[in-house]
Amino acid sequence: MQSSNLYQSFLIADCGTTGTSVILIEEHADTYSLMGRGEAPTTTEPPYEDVTVGLFNAIRHIEESTGKTFIDKQGGLQGVDAFLCTSSVGGGLQMMVAGLVRIMTAESAERAALGAGAMVMDVIAIDDGRIAPQKVQRMRELRPDAVLLSGGIDDGNIDNVLELTEQIASAKLRPDLPVIFAGNIAAREQVSKILENRACLFFVDNVRPVLEVEVLEPAGREIHRRFLEHVVAHAPGYEKLAALTSAPILPTQGAIGYVIEDIAERFKQTVLGINIGDATTDVYSVFKSKLIRTVSGDLGLGTSISNSLKEAGYKKIARWLPFSMEEGEMRNRLRNKMLRQTTVAYELNELLLEHAVAKEVVRLAFEQHKGSVVGLRGVRRARDVGHIFDQSLSSDSLASLMDLDLLIGLGAIFAQAPRYDQALLILLDAIRPEGVTTLAIDQYSTASHLGMLSTLNREAAGEVFYNECLAYLGSAIAPVGDGESGEPCVEIALHTEKGTEQFAISVGSLTRLDIPQGIYRATIKPSKHFNVGKGPGRSLTTELVSGLCGIVVDTRGNLNHNDVHTWYEALNAYPLSKESDRQ
Numbered sequence: 001m002q003s004s005n006l007y008q009s010f011l012i013a014d015c016g017t018t019g020t021s022v023i024l025i026e027e028h029a030d031t032y033s034l035m036g037r038g039e040a041p042t043t044t045e046p047p048y049e050d051v052t053v054g055l056f057n058a059i060r061h062i063e064e065s066t067g068k069t070f071i072d073k074q075g076g077l078q079g080v081d082a083f084l085c086t087s088s089v090g091g092g093l094q095m096m097v098a099g100l101v102r103i104m105t106a107e108s109a110e111r112a113a114l115g116a117g118a119m120v121m122d123v124i125a126i127d128d129g130r131i132a133p134q135k136v137q138r139m140r141e142l143r144p145d146a147v148l149l150s151g152g153i154d155d156g157n158i159d160n161v162l163e164l165t166e167q168i169a170s171a172k173l174r175p176d177l178p179v180i181f182a183g184n185i186a187a188r189e190q191v192s193k194i195l196e197n198r199a200c201l202f203f204v205d206n207v208r209p210v211l212e213v214e215v216l217e218p219a220g221r222e223i224h225r226r227f228l229e230h231v232v233a234h235a236p237g238y239e240k241l242a243a244l245t246s247a248p249i250l251p252t253q254g255a256i257g258y259v260i261e262d263i264a265e266r267f268k269q270t271v272l273g274i275n276i277g278d279a280t281t282d283v284y285s286v287f288k289s290k291l292i293r294t295v296s297g298d299l300g301l302g303t304s305i306s307n308s309l310k311e312a313g314y315k316k317i318a319r320w321l322p323f324s325m326e327e328g329e330m331r332n333r334l335r336n337k338m339l340r341q342t343t344v345a346y347e348l349n350e351l352l353l354e355h356a357v358a359k360e361v362v363r364l365a366f367e368q369h370k371g372s373v374v375g376l377r378g379v380r381r382a383r384d385v386g387h388i389f390d391q392s393l394s395s396d397s398l399a400s401l402m403d404l405d406l407l408i409g410l411g412a413i414f415a416q417a418p419r420y421d422q423a424l425l426i427l428l429d430a431i432r433p434e435g436v437t438t439l440a441i442d443q444y445s446t447a448s449h450l451g452m453l454s455t456l457n458r459e460a461a462g463e464v465f466y467n468e469c470l471a472y473l474g475s476a477i478a479p480v481g482d483g484e485s486g487e488p489c490v491e492i493a494l495h496t497e498k499g500t501e502q503f504a505i506s507v508g509s510l511t512r513l514d515i516p517q518g519i520y521r522a523t524i525k526p527s528k529h530f531n532v533g534k535g536p537g538r539s540l541t542t543e544l545v546s547g548l549c550g551i552v553v554d555t556r557g558n559l560n561h562n563d564v565h566t567w568y569e570a571l572n573a574y575p576l577s578k579e580s581d582r583q
Helices: 051-068 105-117 134-142 158-171 186-196 217-234 238-244 252-267 305-312 314-319 327-339 348-370 385-390 420-431 447-454 458-469 563-571
Strands: 009-015 019-028 029-040 083-088 094-099 119-125 146-149 177-179 198-202 269-278 280-287 291-298 406-410 433-441 470-479 488-496 499-507 509-515 518-526 540-546 551-554
Touching: 009 509, 009 563, 019 134, 029 051, 051 158, 051 238, 051 406, 051 551, 083 238, 083 252, 083 385, 083 447, 094 105, 094 134, 094 158, 105 119, 105 146, 105 217, 105 291, 105 458, 119 291, 134 158, 146 158, 146 217, 158 186, 177 217, 177 470, 217 551, 252 269, 252 291, 252 447, 252 458, 252 509, 269 348, 269 420, 269 488, 280 348, 291 458, 305 348, 305 385, 314 327, 314 458, 327 348, 327 551, 348 420, 385 488, 420 433, 420 470, 420 551, 447 458, 458 470, 499 509, 509 518, 509 563, 540 551
Parallel strands: 009 083, 094 119, 094 146, 146 177, 177 198, 269 406, 406 433, 470 551
Antiparallel strands: 009 019, 019 029, 269 280, 280 291, 433 470, 470 540, 488 499, 488 518, 509 551, 518 540
8 A cells, every 4th residue: 555645536435334435535735635525325235235335425426526437337436546435334343342440441441432433232340249140131132243241450369350251151142242351451362261262352551551541542453353343244245345445444443532632632622422312322432632422322313213202202302393202203203213313403493403413413422421521530549449430420520511612513404404593402402502512514424434534544534524615603602690680690702804893692592693704802700699601700801702603791690491493583594484383
């Protein structure tokens, strides 16, 4: 393979469970640009049973739009310097994680698995409250694709990690089950004996060699290798696909993580990314320079949409609708969506319902994510095993919304929203940012493609993503505090080329500042009971982004959902009529 800095053109594919998308990146005049996009259904099921059929169908859309030929007569690729690919076919790699202590080695192993793009089905630990037979039964029920086993610091006591190993062996899953051991190196010999003829064992560096250090990369690399083997088994035609690629295929979720991490590093910002899929919702965050990914299984807008209703509840979803809908009707509409996932909402009420579900999916996924965004636990108080087990699972989360700089929506629900204001409202209503936060979306759903490209040419990936794909909706100003509706909440002095514009916003409103797109210096002064980042009543001078939705000031506080129609009208997000008011 030639040096990556010599590559001037790329075809990059993402093969998902239901759809395959391809983008074309080319360099012209020292600038990389997105030159074409194509989509087609994934073809791993009968009658095709060959993932490359869907791939080539997507590429043909690019051929038609560009007039170029990329598929040669032999079924290979031509006309570009490199072909790259990510995949989530088969739902990705379904893993179980096991560790000695839930908030220590098990938590570190879980981070390693999620960061590598795996789906974590369950986490087993000595202190998880389940007896051994229950854990063994759970493994048999889930039948994971692979297991990541951790536990103990290097050269420490091995008894507990051997107990976990015995439980895995007792489950008798299958002799070729990949078990990645990332625990105490002193236990390796005994672990090998216990799992002999019971699993296929792989050794990597300990994820917690000492209490104060977390080492995730070696486990992540091994998980990626197991992912590639898994795709071979579950994606017919994968061998042909792999033969076309210029670099190893990456899990879709892992590639998106590269983009989120790059944004945080490049702009020195804290970042939160929400990727809503058909079956799952992934949340990525970078607080204190640390990338954390969590996945909420069975929370999605396609195959999992009925479960999303079950988890959120009818009332939580209905509160976002500016009209009345009976529970039975809601359930039936969402079941139809589950059965016909590729359909696009035709009626306004259908669109509003999908967006209402999306808000609750994001809310639930973020609540789960916050519990994982913590520092290394067990460092200071871990003087003996008793102290370790005493530590609470509810350590303070590092995911402070007041510290969040950039919130990004990823996935079709954001990219295909008919109006940008709808995407903004999903993020604003679900996450409820605090202080000053910039909101954006991946408007062409290219994060996985460009995350893959970043492994080969980081500058090219960044150039395309930031210049063409990352659409800034605008800054949201959300004072935190208590006040009565109509009372003064915040004053904003926006410095423009024409002078300073003053805005005074009261409690209980959602307001758009219609300012030409650009970056503005502003001074934000909250009333004495409200905080925008510097403390109650203290002014904040910062830069604001007026994006595709202008600048939004959210002083709604504790939401009164009887006002949902007013909120939607304030941003002109939906073409509502008086008849759509709540009954």
